[in-house]
Amino acid sequence: MKNTIIDLALKVRSVYEQGSREKFNLFSYSFQFPKNSCEGASRVFAHLVSIHIPNSKVAVVEGYDHPNDDRHYWVLVDDLIYDLTCDQFNGFTSPILGENTNPLSKKYSDLDIIKGDDIFVNWTPGGRYDKSETIGYIEHHLAGT
Template sequence: MSAIHRRNGNPKVRKTDIDGSATKLLGFLERNRLERIFDYPFGYSYPQNCCESVSLMLTYLLEEKYRLDNVCIIKGSKACGYEHHFWVMVGDWNYDLTAHQFAGHKPRIGVLADPLFLSFPQWNVENKREFVDRSEVVAAFRSGVIPF
């Protein structure tokens, strides 16, 4: 399994730290749906229809707080071509803070594999980052609005 590592030769980050931060963000997203503290695309319907937004937010926060260089957003698609789902990988570890939008699933924090991911068999790394403004997410984190 690949390591979780930081840019610029900094010491390795512990998975337990990342898992804890992702869990904090998960709690915030649940509260935010009702309280509307931070506005992001489809946040009003969390966890429904906002997997891309949440994956971008998680990616930005991982890169900002931990200076990780092996974070990527996975876009899983079904063969029909119009059903998609997004989640984040850090090395070999998967984070899906919107998995509970699907019946019988719960959020995934630092798992190696999951049947949900396999139900979207066509995987691509998603490089588009315009959907959620990075500077707004980072500013909200730095000011304490978004716990991570």
């Protein structure tokens, strides 16, 4: 199953990159993907995993860095880490896919685990972002891969 999730992660990331190039408002700051896109990218990816691989255990991790008042988000699927935006940080050149640890959890050490409907259904991204349009855009592009 890990390979299936990694394959989905790579496809979804490719769609995020395409959305950024096309200036499609997937989620906050998606036009700068992967920079400042971690919350939306993580919540949408986690939701898609829940849809495409319904027997998986999915959560979004919100890590908080108190000294800098900064947050970073990543996804847990069956206790493995998927961080589609870690390459926005120095020292990373690609996403973390199916690993046991996330080096960023040292900096973002105050962790909140988001599960169930709070991942996506109850999430209000604010602004001009339409979750159903985002999912439609991504699913349309996934169907073409």
